[in-house]
Amino acid sequence: MNLIILFLVAILSLVLGYLLRYLYGKKFLTSCEMQAKKILEDAKKTAEEEIRKAKQDAKYIIEREKAEFERSTREERQELLSWEKRLRHKEESLDKKYEILERKEKELYNKENRLKHEIFKIEEEKKLLHQQQEKQRQLLEKISGLTQEEAKKILLQSLEEEVRNEFALKLKKYEDEFKETVDKRAKEILACAMQRVASEVAIDNTTTIIPIPDELKGRIIGREGRNVRVFEQLTGVDVIVDDTPECIVLSSFDPVRREIAKIAMEKLVQDSRIQPARIEEIVNKTKEEFEEHVKKIGEEAAMEVGVMGLHPEILKLLGKLKFRTSFGQNQLQHTKEVAIIAAAIAGELGADINFCKRAGLLHDIGKAVSHEAEGTHHQISADIAKRYGESEKMINAILSHHEGIEEPKSVEAFILAAADAISASRPGARQDTVEHYIRRIEKIEEIAKSFRGVENVYAVYAGREVRVMVKPNEVSDAQLKLLAYDIAKKIEKELDYPGQIKVVVIREVRVEDYAK
Incomplete structure (x- = not known):
C-alpha cells in the first residue's frame, strides 16, 4: 500500500514538475522575445541615427572638398592665366629682340663690308708708302753717304746721351727733395729719442773711488802696509791711499777685479775688523757671491729698461756687461741706452716698442763671453739668443745691427742698428788713443x-x-x-x-x- 502511495506521489511530482517547467519556460521565452524585440528596435534606431549622421558628415565632406577643389581650381586657373600672360609678354619681347638682332646683323654685315673695303685701301696705300719710303731711304743714303744702320746708330747714341743727362738731372732733383724730407723727419725722430737718454758718465775709467773716513785709512794700510799688501794680492787691484780726504782709490784695468775689490773694501769698512785673516775671508766670500751680484745687476738693468721674461742665464750675461768696455764705453750702459733709444724711435715710427727694448738689451750680449767663445760678438749674441728661445726676428735683428753679417728683415732691425750707432757715436761715449x-x-x-x-x-x-x-x-x-x-x-x-x-x-x- 505504501509502495503504491509512493509511486503515485512520484508520478504526481513528475507531472507537477513538468507543468511548472512548462509555465516558467513559456514566461522566460516571452521575456526573451520581448528583450530581443527591444534590442532590435534599439539597434534599428541606432543604425538609423548613425546612417543619418553618416549622411550628414558625407554631405559636409563632399561640400567642403567641392569648395576646396573649386578654390584650388580657381587659383590654378589664375596662375595659368598669369603664366600665359607672362609667356605672351616674353614672346612679344623675344620678337622685338629678334627684330633688333636682325637689324644689327644687317648693320654689322654692312660695316664689315665697309671695313674690308677700307682695309684693302689701307693695304694699297701702305704698299705705295713703303715704295716711297724705300725710294726716300735710297736717296738719303746716297746724299748722306751713310747706310740706314749707321744713321740709326748715330741717332741712338745722340738720344742715349740726351736721355742720360736728363735722367741724371731729374734723379738729382728727386734725390735732393727726398733727402730734404727724410733728413728733416729723421732729425725730428732722433732728436726726440736722444732727449730721453741722459747718461751719468761718458766713459769708464780704470779707477774706482771709495768714500772712507780718514781715521780708517791707517787701519786699512796696516802695520808696515801689511793689510794693503794682502788686499792687493788677493784682489789683483792697486790700492791708492793718499792725502785726498775721505776716500781711497782702487786702480785696475780689469773691471771685474775692481768691482770685487770695491765690494770687499766696502764690507771691510762696515765690519771695521781689518786684519789679514779677515781681509782674506771677506775677499773670498765676495768672489763666491759675485755671480749672484752679477745676476742682480742684470735684473736691475732689465727692470730699468722695462723688459720682462728674460732667461736667468741671459740676466747673468747682461750683468757681466757692466764689466766690459768698447772704446772706453761701458757695455751695460751702452746696452741700456740702445734699448731706450730704440724704444723711442719705435714709438715715433709705430713699430714694436717691446721688441726694440728687448733687442737693445740682447744685441751685444755676446761681448760678455767673447773671450770664452769663437766668432764675432754678433754671431755669439745671436747664438745665445737662439739657445734661450728668442725668435728668428730677434736673431736677425742682432745679426744685422752692424753691416756685413746679415741684411735686416724688419723695421725693428733697422731701428736697432740706428739706436746702436747713436749710442756709440754720441759725444763722450767712446774714447780712442x-x-x-x-x-x-x-x-x-x-x-x-x-x-x-x-x-x-x-x-x-x-x-x-x-x-x-x-x-x-x-x-x-x-x-x-x-x-x-x-x-x-x-x-x-x-x-x-x-x-x-x-x-x-x-x-x-x-x-x-x-x-x-
Missing part, C-alpha cells in the same frame, strides 16, 4: 786718394767726415754720387771705427776769360 786716432785719419785719407780723379782729401770733425776734392776734367757731376758710394764702401770694408763716417765729394768748376 791718439796713436790709433792718427792712424785712422791717415788711412781714411789714403783710401779716398786711391780713386781716380781725386785731387785732395781732408778728414775733418775728428775723422767723422771726409771731404774729397775731385778734378773737374776727370769726374763729371753724374759720377759724384757713385764715387762717394765707392769711397764709403771701401772705408767700411777696410777700417774699424766707432759711429759713422760721412763722405762728401766736391767738384769745383772754374771758367776763366779775359776782357780785351
Whole structure:
C-alpha cells in the first residue's frame, strides 16, 4: 500500500514538475522575445541615427572638398592665366629682340663690308708708302753717304746721351727733395729719442773711488802696509791711499777685479775688523757671491729698461756687461741706452716698442763671453739668443745691427742698428788713443786718394767726415754720387771705427776769360 502511495506521489511530482517547467519556460521565452524585440528596435534606431549622421558628415565632406577643389581650381586657373600672360609678354619681347638682332646683323654685315673695303685701301696705300719710303731711304743714303744702320746708330747714341743727362738731372732733383724730407723727419725722430737718454758718465775709467773716513785709512794700510799688501794680492787691484780726504782709490784695468775689490773694501769698512785673516775671508766670500751680484745687476738693468721674461742665464750675461768696455764705453750702459733709444724711435715710427727694448738689451750680449767663445760678438749674441728661445726676428735683428753679417728683415732691425750707432757715436761715449786716432785719419785719407780723379782729401770733425776734392776734367757731376758710394764702401770694408763716417765729394768748376 505504501509502495503504491509512493509511486503515485512520484508520478504526481513528475507531472507537477513538468507543468511548472512548462509555465516558467513559456514566461522566460516571452521575456526573451520581448528583450530581443527591444534590442532590435534599439539597434534599428541606432543604425538609423548613425546612417543619418553618416549622411550628414558625407554631405559636409563632399561640400567642403567641392569648395576646396573649386578654390584650388580657381587659383590654378589664375596662375595659368598669369603664366600665359607672362609667356605672351616674353614672346612679344623675344620678337622685338629678334627684330633688333636682325637689324644689327644687317648693320654689322654692312660695316664689315665697309671695313674690308677700307682695309684693302689701307693695304694699297701702305704698299705705295713703303715704295716711297724705300725710294726716300735710297736717296738719303746716297746724299748722306751713310747706310740706314749707321744713321740709326748715330741717332741712338745722340738720344742715349740726351736721355742720360736728363735722367741724371731729374734723379738729382728727386734725390735732393727726398733727402730734404727724410733728413728733416729723421732729425725730428732722433732728436726726440736722444732727449730721453741722459747718461751719468761718458766713459769708464780704470779707477774706482771709495768714500772712507780718514781715521780708517791707517787701519786699512796696516802695520808696515801689511793689510794693503794682502788686499792687493788677493784682489789683483792697486790700492791708492793718499792725502785726498775721505776716500781711497782702487786702480785696475780689469773691471771685474775692481768691482770685487770695491765690494770687499766696502764690507771691510762696515765690519771695521781689518786684519789679514779677515781681509782674506771677506775677499773670498765676495768672489763666491759675485755671480749672484752679477745676476742682480742684470735684473736691475732689465727692470730699468722695462723688459720682462728674460732667461736667468741671459740676466747673468747682461750683468757681466757692466764689466766690459768698447772704446772706453761701458757695455751695460751702452746696452741700456740702445734699448731706450730704440724704444723711442719705435714709438715715433709705430713699430714694436717691446721688441726694440728687448733687442737693445740682447744685441751685444755676446761681448760678455767673447773671450770664452769663437766668432764675432754678433754671431755669439745671436747664438745665445737662439739657445734661450728668442725668435728668428730677434736673431736677425742682432745679426744685422752692424753691416756685413746679415741684411735686416724688419723695421725693428733697422731701428736697432740706428739706436746702436747713436749710442756709440754720441759725444763722450767712446774714447780712442791718439796713436790709433792718427792712424785712422791717415788711412781714411789714403783710401779716398786711391780713386781716380781725386785731387785732395781732408778728414775733418775728428775723422767723422771726409771731404774729397775731385778734378773737374776727370769726374763729371753724374759720377759724384757713385764715387762717394765707392769711397764709403771701401772705408767700411777696410777700417774699424766707432759711429759713422760721412763722405762728401766736391767738384769745383772754374771758367776763366779775359776782357780785351
